[in-house]
Amino acid sequence: MDEAAARDIIVEKLKGKKGKSKFYLKDFYAFFPEEKPRTVKKLVNTMVSEGTLEYWSSGSTTLIGLKGVGKQAHAEDED
Amino acid sequence: MAKHETPLLDQLESGPWPSFVSDIKQEAENRAKNANNVEFQVKQDVCEDILGVLELSYKHGRTHWKHGGIVGVFGYGGGVIGRYCDQPEMFPGVAHFHTIRVNQPAGKFYNTEWLRNLCDLWEFRGSGITNMHGSTGDIVFLGTVTEQLEEIFFELTHKHGQDLGGSGSNLRTPSDCIGEARCEYACYDTQALCHFLTNEYQDELHRPAFPYKFKFKFDGCPNCCVASIARSDMSFIGTWRDDIQVDQEAVAAYVGGEFPPNAGAHKDGNWGPFDIQKEVIDLCPTDCMKYEDGKLEINNKECTRCMHCINVMPRALKKGKETGLSILVGAKAPILDGAQMGSLLVPFVKVEEPYEEITEVIEAIWDWWMEEGKNRERLGELIKRQGFQAMLDAVGIDPVPQHVKEPRSNPYIFWKEDEVPGGWQRDVNEFRKYHQR
Ligand code: SF4
Ligand code: SF4
Numbered sequence: 378m379d380e381a382a383a384r385d386i387i388v389e390k391l392k393g394k395k396g397k398s399k400f401y402l403k404d405f406y407a408f409f410p411e412e413k414p415r416t417v418k419k420l421v422n423t424m425v426s427e428g429t430l431e432y433w434s435s436g437s438t439t440l441i442g443l444k445g446v447g448k449q450a451h452a453e454d455e456d
Numbered sequence: 457m458a459k460h461e462t463p464l465l466d467q468l469e470s471g472p473w474p475s476f477v478s479d480i481k482q483e484a485e486n487r488a489k490n491a492n493n494v495e496f497q498v499k500q501d502v503c504e505d506i507l508g509v510l511e512l513s514y515k516h517g518r519t520h521w522k523h524g525g526i527v528g529v530f531g532y533g534g535g536v537i538g539r540y541c542d543q544p545e546m547f548p549g550v551a552h553f554h555t556i557r558v559n560q561p562a563g564k565f566y567n568t569e570w571l572r573n574l575c576d577l578w579e580f581r582g583s584g585i586t587n588m589h590g591s592t593g594d595i596v597f598l599g600t601v602t603e604q605l606e607e608i609f610f611e612l613t614h615k616h617g618q619d620l621g622g623s624g625s626n627l628r629t630p631s632d633c634i635g636e637a638r639c640e641y642a643c644y645d646t647q648a649l650c651h652f653l654t655n656e657y658q659d660e661l662h663r664p665a666f667p668y669k670f671k672f673k674f675d676g677c678p679n680c681c682v683a684s685i686a687r688s689d690m691s692f693i694g695t696w697r698d699d700i701q702v703d704q705e706a707v708a709a710y711v712g713g714e715f716p717p718n719a720g721a722h723k724d725g726n727w728g729p730f731d732i733q734k735e736v737i738d739l740c741p742t743d744c745m746k747y748e749d750g751k752l753e754i755n756n757k758e759c760t761r762c763m764h765c766i767n768v769m770p771r772a773l774k775k776g777k778e779t780g781l782s783i784l785v786g787a788k789a790p791i792l793d794g795a796q797m798g799s800l801l802v803p804f805v806k807v808e809e810p811y812e813e814i815t816e817v818i819e820a821i822w823d824w825w826m827e828e829g830k831n832r833e834r835l836g837e838l839i840k841r842q843g844f845q846a847m848l849d850a851v852g853i854d855p856v857p858q859h860v861k862e863p864r865s866n867p868y869i870f871w872k873e874d875e876v877p878g879g880w881q882r883d884v885n886e887f888r889k890y891h892q893r
Binding site: 403419432433437 | 623
């Protein structure tokens with residue numbers, strides 16, 4: 378997988394999903410049907426540590442979205 | 457006087473058991489006094505506000521906590537659970553009240569100094585309220601503010617050699633029984649394996665990797681002190697494959713009343729003299745024991761390693777010498793359709809470093825679940841949805857009789873065409889030579 382291209386695909390796909398800011402890891406697998414889930418997982422986690430994406434956790438499940446997008450981030454910044 | 461009136465909570469203190477309400481009140485008082493001059497980094501009256509918001513919840517019959525959020529520490533996707541109060545004006549001390557999960561040491565062994573250090577850290581940078589231990593075994597720190605998270609994480613990792621546990625769609629903090637450290641029943645070194653796998657799967661533990669949570673638990677024997685068979689997606693239970701070791705003289709000593717059964721656990725009750733027939737032989741779930749002419753016999757082929765006879769007469773009966781573990785998969789607490797116990801996947805594997813036979817199974821299971829599992833579908837639910845056999849195929853394990861749960865009502869495992877000589881096709885003429893129409 379071309380990593381740079383894959384990063385762009387992830388950002389584009391997420392931006393394209395109107396009205397939704399948080400995604401399951403599985404949604405990311407679906408962007409790259411040819412890749413092993415484990416490879417996609419690694420890239421997504423790297424993009425979080427680089428600051429492009431961020432985690433949202435309910436405690437039992439983790440969702441992932443573009444950093445700063447969506448309700449929870451807003452609510453937190455308000456404090 | 458208390459900051460908030462709490463008549464409903466006060467009632468919880470009136471029962472015979474120690475109450476968490478009294479504990480929180482005690483910590484509220486400690487913080488108010490502040491005998492050690494701690495420079496509290498969250499509000500000094502945080503515990504008062506915990507009591508206040510709880511009282512309000514009891515009054516309203518609904519929660520005033522919102523949980524979930526983006527809080528966490530850098531590079532980690534688990535270990536911190538965001539929690540906020542929806543009445544921050546009334547209870548400013550708990551406006552942010554995040555939970556931190558601290559990875560418990562293997563077997564939950566720690567010394568008092570280490571524990572005191574953790575508590576000091578938590579008093580300084582959190583509410584001082586802990587939960588020892590959470591259901592996955594973690595040491596749970598209840599209640600701090602977002603700004604303190606990185607500080608706490610730094611001190612935990614740099615000063616106390618301590619890491620965060622798992623949460624979210626991660627591998628959860630692996631948890632084990634005390635095992636060989638103190639227990640003669642242990643069939644493998646639970647702590648060594650738990651520690652090894654915790655280190656081996658750091659990435660899965662700290663960053664989301666799966667469709668949902670995944671739990672490992674390690675029990676040294678089928679007594680299952682950490683309830684791995686009921687509470688973990690993958691359960692590692694110590695077992696043996698040779699015979700139970702029997703010391704006939706010690707059996708006689710139990711029968712003769714010299715040794716108290718169950719190591720004396722029931723000696724305070726008036727149960728009458730020990731009756732080996734009633735208390736051991738008749739309770740063996742597979743009916744594989746007999747006691748005749750002063751001699752105990754076990755048909756080990758039928759024994760399911762339930763541990764009952766060994767628990768009752770530990771001085772007379774011991775686990776076999778050839779020990780290892782069984783791997784079971786798919787247990788979970790009730791979520792969608794009820795609680796589920798683990799199903800046996802690998803009947804016996806020796807537990808030897810570098811544990812490759814074990815990690816191979818783990819990774820094969822994960823690959824299958826990551827591919828096939830739906831969002832928020834636990835491994836046990838996927839096994840139910842696709843079938844045990846689909847899992848066996850995916851992980852490359854051949855069916856063995858132990859996989860068949862109920863041979864007569866539910867064969868469970870089916871032949872595939874390529875496993876049958878000649879496949880599904882047959883030569884009718886050849887068949888007719890032997891069978892009339
Ligand atoms: S599970 Fe077995 S080995 Fe582990 S502590 Fe309990 S009795 Fe001992
Ligand atoms: S361990 Fe359980 S099944 Fe095995 S002989 Fe003892 S009582 Fe019977």
